[in-house]
Amino acid sequence: MLQSETGPRIAEVDQAWTEGAPRQAPVVSRAASLRTWLPVTAATVICLGAHWFVSTTEPPAETRSYFIFLWSVLGVSIVLAAAQVGWPSLRRWMRQMGPIFAAALLVLVGWELITAGFRWLPLPYFPSPAGVFQSLINDRALLFDSTWHSLILLLGGYALGVIAGLISGICIGWSSPVRYWGMPVLKVVGPIPATAWIPLAMVVSPSAVFSAAALIALAVWFPVTMLTASGISNTRASYLDVARTLGAGRRYLIFRVAIPAALPSIFIGLFMGLGASFLTLVVAETVGVKSGLGWYVAWAQGWAEYGKVFAALIIMAAFFSTIMTVLFKVRDRVLVWQKGVIKW
Amino acid sequence: MVAESAMEASSLRIREVRKSFPAPDDPATRRLALDGISLSLAAGELVSLVGPSGCGKSTLLRLIAGLDSPDSGELMVGAESIVGPNAERGLVFQDPNLFPWLTVRRNIEAGLAARHVLHENRHEVDEFMRLVGLESFADAYPHHLSGGMAQRVALARALINHPKVLLLDEPLGALDAFTRMRMQDEVLRLWQARRTTMLLVTHDIDEAIYMSDRIVIMTQRPGRIERTIPVALRRPRDRSSADFLQLRGEILELLHFAGNAVAI
Structure with missing residues (x-):
C-alpha cells in the first residue's frame, strides 16, 4: 500500500541520488576522450607560444616568473590528463570545466598580444599578464596583509549589520506597532547609499576603521532588515494556525515557525547585503581607512604601478567570489528542505 | 468511573453560535456566516458536516479550534468554554500544511516540542510513526512525500498531542479516489483505536455515510444547520450495500441533487 502510493516519488529521489554518485564509465570514443584533456593542454601550449614570441621585448625577470607559471599549468594539465584515465569523477569534472579553463587561458593570450605583443594599449595603464603576475609575486606580502585587513573589516561590519538587520527585521515583520514606527525610518534611511555617509562618519568617529565597519554594517542592515521583515510577515497563516492548534506559544511561533519560513527570503537579504558590503568596503578603504585592498589599489595607482592595481583586482575577484561561495554553501546546507534553489 | 468522566470531558457543545465577517465589497457592512448554530457531539462520536x-x-471549525471567536453564543469542550487555540483541539486541513523545513519525524514531534514536553514523550514519536506507517520516511522532507503520506503525517502530528477533539477540514479532499478510500479506513482505524471525538467537514456524501455516526447537513448564506441524520449502519460499512445506497439517495434528495431533476 505504501509502495504503490509512493512509487514515482521514490524513483525521483533514487535518481537524484545516483546522479551524484560515480556511474559505470561508459565506452568513450577517441574524440570524446581527447575533448576531456586536450582543451586546457592545448590552450596552455598556445599561451606558452605567445609568451615566448612576445617575451623578446620584455624585461627578463617578468618573463621568467610567467614562464614558470605557464610551465606549471602545463605540467598540471598533463598530470591530470594521465590521472583521469582511471578516475571517472575527475574525468567528468574535467569534461565539465575544461572548456572554461581553456577559454580563460585564451583570454590571457589575447591580453598578452594586445598589450606586450602589438602594444595597442598605452603603458603603464595596461601591463601585460606577465607584468601583473610579477607584481603579484613581488608584492605578495603586502597584498596578503591588505587582504587580511579587508577580511577582518568586512567580516566585522557584515556580522554587525546582519545581527542588527535580523533583529530589526524580525521585530518589524512580527509586531505591527514596531512596523508602524519602524517602516518610515527604514523607508527614509535605508535607500541612502552607505557610502554617502562617509563625510559625516569621518567627522563623528575617532577611528577610520571603526567608522568603516559601521558604514558596512549600515549597508548590510537595510537589505537584511527589509527581506527579513517581508519574509516574516509573509509566513503562511496556515502554518501559524497549525502551530497554534498544536499548543505553540509566541516564542515557538516566532522562532520555530516564522523564522524558518522566512529563511529563503532572509538569505536573499544576506546575499544583497554582502554585495553592498563589498562596495562599501572598497570605497571606505579607498578614501579613509589606511589598509586593505581598496587602499592598496588607490596607493598603487598613486605610484602609477598599474601592474599592482591589476594584481589587487585579481585578488579582490578571488576574495569576494570565495566569500560569496561560502554564503551560498551555507544557504544550501540550511535550505536543504527547499526545492529548486538557484546554484551559485 | 474515571474513564467515564474522562470521556465526558471530551464532549463538544456548541450553542447558538453566530459569526459575521466584514463584507469584501463593502467593509462597512457585515455579512452573517453562521446563524445560530447549535450542535452537540458526545465523547468519542464521529460527526460529519456536509453542505x-x-x-x-x-x-x-475555526471557531471550535479557537482560531476565531464568535460574535455570540457558546462553545464548550467538556465543562470548559473555548477561549483560544489549544493542544486539546487538533485541526487537520485539506492542505497537510506540514512544516517544509522539518523532516517527517520533526513534523510529528512539533506538537510535543511546542508544548515543551518532547523530552518526556519522545518514545511516543516512534509509536505514532508506526501508527501511520511512516517509520521508513522519518528523515524525509515533506516535498518528497505523496499527498496521502503527507496527510498521514499531518494526522499523526495532530494526534500526538492526544487531543480531546480532532477537527478535520476536508482532510482527504485533495487525494485521488483510491488513496482517499484507503485513508478513510485509516482515519477510522485511528478513531477506533483512540476514541477521539471527531468532527469531519466534507463534501463527499459517500465519505460522510461511510465514516460518521451522524451527518449534519448545512445550508448556505447564512450558514445554518438544516438537518441531522443519524447513520445507523453497522461497522465496518459496505459502500455498496442496499442500506448504504438508500441513505445516500435520501441525502442527495435532501440536497436537491437527486437524479430526477426537473428539466428547465
Whole structure:
C-alpha cells in the first residue's frame, strides 16, 4: 500500500541520488576522450607560444616568473590528463570545466598580444599578464596583509549589520506597532547609499576603521532588515494556525515557525547585503581607512604601478567570489528542505 | 468511573453560535456566516458536516479550534468554554500544511516540542510513526512525500498531542479516489483505536455515510444547520450495500441533487 502510493516519488529521489554518485564509465570514443584533456593542454601550449614570441621585448625577470607559471599549468594539465584515465569523477569534472579553463587561458593570450605583443594599449595603464603576475609575486606580502585587513573589516561590519538587520527585521515583520514606527525610518534611511555617509562618519568617529565597519554594517542592515521583515510577515497563516492548534506559544511561533519560513527570503537579504558590503568596503578603504585592498589599489595607482592595481583586482575577484561561495554553501546546507534553489 | 468522566470531558457543545465577517465589497457592512448554530457531539462520536461551499463549515471549525471567536453564543469542550487555540483541539486541513523545513519525524514531534514536553514523550514519536506507517520516511522532507503520506503525517502530528477533539477540514479532499478510500479506513482505524471525538467537514456524501455516526447537513448564506441524520449502519460499512445506497439517495434528495431533476 505504501509502495504503490509512493512509487514515482521514490524513483525521483533514487535518481537524484545516483546522479551524484560515480556511474559505470561508459565506452568513450577517441574524440570524446581527447575533448576531456586536450582543451586546457592545448590552450596552455598556445599561451606558452605567445609568451615566448612576445617575451623578446620584455624585461627578463617578468618573463621568467610567467614562464614558470605557464610551465606549471602545463605540467598540471598533463598530470591530470594521465590521472583521469582511471578516475571517472575527475574525468567528468574535467569534461565539465575544461572548456572554461581553456577559454580563460585564451583570454590571457589575447591580453598578452594586445598589450606586450602589438602594444595597442598605452603603458603603464595596461601591463601585460606577465607584468601583473610579477607584481603579484613581488608584492605578495603586502597584498596578503591588505587582504587580511579587508577580511577582518568586512567580516566585522557584515556580522554587525546582519545581527542588527535580523533583529530589526524580525521585530518589524512580527509586531505591527514596531512596523508602524519602524517602516518610515527604514523607508527614509535605508535607500541612502552607505557610502554617502562617509563625510559625516569621518567627522563623528575617532577611528577610520571603526567608522568603516559601521558604514558596512549600515549597508548590510537595510537589505537584511527589509527581506527579513517581508519574509516574516509573509509566513503562511496556515502554518501559524497549525502551530497554534498544536499548543505553540509566541516564542515557538516566532522562532520555530516564522523564522524558518522566512529563511529563503532572509538569505536573499544576506546575499544583497554582502554585495553592498563589498562596495562599501572598497570605497571606505579607498578614501579613509589606511589598509586593505581598496587602499592598496588607490596607493598603487598613486605610484602609477598599474601592474599592482591589476594584481589587487585579481585578488579582490578571488576574495569576494570565495566569500560569496561560502554564503551560498551555507544557504544550501540550511535550505536543504527547499526545492529548486538557484546554484551559485 | 474515571474513564467515564474522562470521556465526558471530551464532549463538544456548541450553542447558538453566530459569526459575521466584514463584507469584501463593502467593509462597512457585515455579512452573517453562521446563524445560530447549535450542535452537540458526545465523547468519542464521529460527526460529519456536509453542505455546499460557503456554508460556513470551515468557519465553524475555526471557531471550535479557537482560531476565531464568535460574535455570540457558546462553545464548550467538556465543562470548559473555548477561549483560544489549544493542544486539546487538533485541526487537520485539506492542505497537510506540514512544516517544509522539518523532516517527517520533526513534523510529528512539533506538537510535543511546542508544548515543551518532547523530552518526556519522545518514545511516543516512534509509536505514532508506526501508527501511520511512516517509520521508513522519518528523515524525509515533506516535498518528497505523496499527498496521502503527507496527510498521514499531518494526522499523526495532530494526534500526538492526544487531543480531546480532532477537527478535520476536508482532510482527504485533495487525494485521488483510491488513496482517499484507503485513508478513510485509516482515519477510522485511528478513531477506533483512540476514541477521539471527531468532527469531519466534507463534501463527499459517500465519505460522510461511510465514516460518521451522524451527518449534519448545512445550508448556505447564512450558514445554518438544516438537518441531522443519524447513520445507523453497522461497522465496518459496505459502500455498496442496499442500506448504504438508500441513505445516500435520501441525502442527495435532501440536497436537491437527486437524479430526477426537473428539466428547465
